[in-house]
């Protein structure tokens with residue numbers, strides 16, 4: 001028997017795990033499954049912006065060789081300007097690494113940081129990339145609560161109570177996946193204060209920073225913490241709906257002086273993979289200048305906005321479901337009334353819904369949420385299709401009991 005490595009023991013993905021395998025089996029049998037599991041806009045007809053297409057087609061010849069291991073200079077200059085415009089101080093293109101999506105960079109940054117047993121504070125609920133990368137790096141994810149009663153903002157007292165002598169870093173996902181919450185300045189400042197007090201590195205995953213609705217403002221954590229080592233992650237997968245390009249970056253700011261050795265570790269990791277996909281780096285300057293295509297999606301009349309409205313309208317009609325409206329991104333994380341439905345196993349709930357209504361949602365446990373009463377909806381299909389799907393969920397719940 002050939003066993004997988006022990007370090008994969010706790011790695012989990014309900015977005016692409018057993019539910020995914022079952023949905024694939026059903027699709028092969030000819031069943032049409034509505035996949036509300038991944039945040040992959042292209043699968044629902046979102047097209048790449050012209051800015052991106054033109055930059056790619058006009059420059060492709062420049063991407064034939066390996067490029068600088070940190071990324072193409074022009075692309076890093078554009079990224080640097082973008083983050084300076086968001087208030088991150090004292091950065092140069094040298095503080096930027098471009099990667100094959102944020103996914104690769106998270107893994108690089110945590111592998112370079114964590115020794116076996118080192119702890120890292122991660123939000124619950126949260127997108128599992130951070131948790132899984134921490135496990136593989138030998139670290140121990142410790143979850144802090146994001147409080148549904150307070151618009152899903154991090155509970156600072158809970159975060160404080162989870163800090164030990166082994167805690168190395170805190171992860172902030174803002175805007176958040178799966179809650180769609182956007183954190184105000186006061187919340188970020190309290191987290192930064194804790195990081196100061198306990199000498200923690202801050203990782204701030206801001207990949208949804210442009211997908212804002214209802215006039216909310218996004219504040220970059222690093223802009224408030226020039227004295228702390230902050231690693232900000234961002235990319236084009238979501239704002240420019242080009243997940244398949246695998247284009248992300250990280251910006252290292254703040255107290256770099258004290259982190260020479262760690263930063264060399266990151267350099268080693270980046271050097272090992274030679275460079276990130278060069279073709280996709282060609283589009284970064286044009287994409288970062290193109291605010292209009294993203295704005296059009298999140299403004300009233302735009303797809304992401306109307307899809308959210310349609311989803312919320314239908315969710316409100318379901319007895320036994322409550323839901324905090326997201327302010328960014330394209331996810332909501334509704335709550336089920338456990339007493340009413342007697343739900344004890346959220347994976348079973350997801351399997352039952354998949355089998356009965358052919359709708360694939362991800363259960364809350366897939367986001368390291370501790371109770372079995374939540375699930376995530378990806379709001380990417382057109383408004384009518386989403387409205388129908390949510391109505392179907394309501395219909396399914398009418399007599400669902402575990």
Ligand SMILES: Cc1ncc(COP(=O)(O)O)c(C=O)c1O
Nearest residue numbers: 039101102103127177235237248
């Ligand atoms: C919070 C968050 N970070 C990172 C990623 C991955 O981004 P990328 O496509 O750049 O690897 C996702 C994808 O859904 C995400 O939700």
